[in-house]
Amino acid sequence: MFNKTYLLPGEALKYLLSSITDKDITIERLRIEECYNRIIANDITAPEDLPQFSRSTVDGYALNSRDTFGAKENSPAYITVKNEIFMGIAPDFKLNALEAAKIPTGGMLPEGADAVLMLEHVQMISEDMIEIMRSVSPNENVIQKGEDIKKGETILTKGRKLMAQDIGALAGLGITEIDVFKKPIVSIISTGDEIVPASSPLKLGQVRDINSFTLAGLISEHGGIPVKKGIFKDDYDTIKNAIKEAIHDSDMVLISGGTSAGTKDMTAQIINDIAGIYGSAGVLFHGVSLKPGKPTIGGIIKNKPVLGLPGHPAATVVCFDIFIRPVIEKLSGLNSERKFIKSIIAKMAKNIASAAGREDHIRVYLEERDGEILAIPVLGKSGLITTLVKADGIVIIPQNKLGLDAGERVIVRLF
Template structure:
């Protein structure tokens, strides 16, 4: 077992050290059908093996022609071309157009051989099997050329992209039906505490329905993992240790809800320490809520101990669990992806909020649109109040070096 050097490190330093500790963890890949690939993370570049489109095609309905035939055409001196046939949209017949001829085409249909342009119906007069072209048409007018969109052997979509509906459509359009993606990381959530009861049990006085696990499971699956809630574990060192050891065998990451503090019945830290190869990165972070967070690595797998109070529990996951899970899911920490996955908006504080200097504070806020701008109403102090979880839309960070933020200040709100 390796212990953390500083039990009271800043949030930024602690997260940096924790991500460094799992830097050699490489997500596994799997090949799946494109129908199942929505919101999955690409494990490798998608390379198009042939030109797209694979043939020259008409960009509009009209007449395929040789542009040289219309070099001197205008309304006073139209050029007459004989219409010799038609290419239907679903036809693969390659007709041939010669000088003085035209072939009717539909938008998207295969261009006839020798034709290098399409003239629109508005630019011709059609009568008795011929068209009179009223303007000069240049080469490639209204034609989509073979390979114009994507060249053969070029990268279509790069690795680490979280696939969107339009990505799925684009991939299918190129003829690719199997894609290689990162496997969804499996996250086991262990609820601890002798006071907890399952959902289907009516709690007695002093008992609490176990709910934190379902909050964490929801966040895990929003990001792209598979959340599994283990059975409730009582306040017993051996039970907690056994539950963690069992979870590590079938998981990529373990979240332990409750028991991370320093009370006589808080066994999470001792249980993790007793497992061979455990590396305690931090136990105690200069933040609130969530000061007693435990960050460890066991057998190259992240293990996070989260406080039992609902808001502290959620805050620790947002600050530490989410970045780690994104790493395990194969999501790179680029600016664009961070902005997409963690939405932040500006708002104006409704009242002063203060925090002890030296501690990074995460304040839950409710957002209301007033007078054309968004006002953030803070919830302070009620670390375990369930109502604040439901009513709040996000959180405001008060930096460790800042004592207070004041009414009317513009603040950045990280949405849940």
């Protein structure tokens, strides 16, 4: 049973997240080229050193640093050039005292060498003799064996979202397949007698479907697989069957529209009725102390989160950020300690009022003036899609504040 008192957004989210357990998250093995932005399912340790040999970071001469000590332009040292090192070929010789070998960037140091002198500090005296114009220290211009990654070292941890450089590190270690968490499948059900497909010509009183496209993009961007189930009329059996089907083949269900107190808004009742069939919790909350997004519904059917979202586009985006994104991230196996929100500090350009006891999400666009970043409110009702198009992000007014003052520094959560 749910409490009819409106919950704070954070409390409502806790109800949803607490319903998700590790058994709800599954694993698949993929080639690393398929794993960009995927979440690692297990810690990954290095099977070998990287690099596997000491190599030069510059074009120059491999030598023993002791042979250069004290060398300078007016008092150079002289060293015999014994050989030349080529890329991809291990040297089959050893350098003795006062001997050097020409080496390219990335070349393998031969035995007896512990440093590389750059070409710029060398003068050729003859084909087999160079003049050293400065000294080098041990390991100068050299990457040591295992200096980047040592064999057995944990290089990537479970729950990390893989970036391009992570995939590069795996490739460098010869790891070509890894276990990642499967992307959660999120079904989108659009409801409303007035909603028609985006491709349809409009009749008076009709509205094209906006929210399923917005939600699908946000779901994809944050690691889920969106499945648009279609547009369904405000009919109990029709919507009930759509939700039952979505529960069967997805990890999360979003119902756009049908959450307010209107006579046709039956989403909460349907969630409870379906939940009763499976012995599930049903509706956890119906209504949140939030603007926009107050009539949001959150529930559980067969251990799967089900959210009823307001039909207004701005409310949909706010609800996605507060509720849907964190749920997708948990279903994706993302490490909660490594979740970061893209944000920027700005100054409010004008006063904004807020009602006590309600968390307000204010859409703003950013503008630079006199070297400062200003957050300028995008005013308009939550049903206006242009308030989102014009905005760069959102400023949150906590429930215990009555508003924001012009000039006050705020954190803008960027879209």
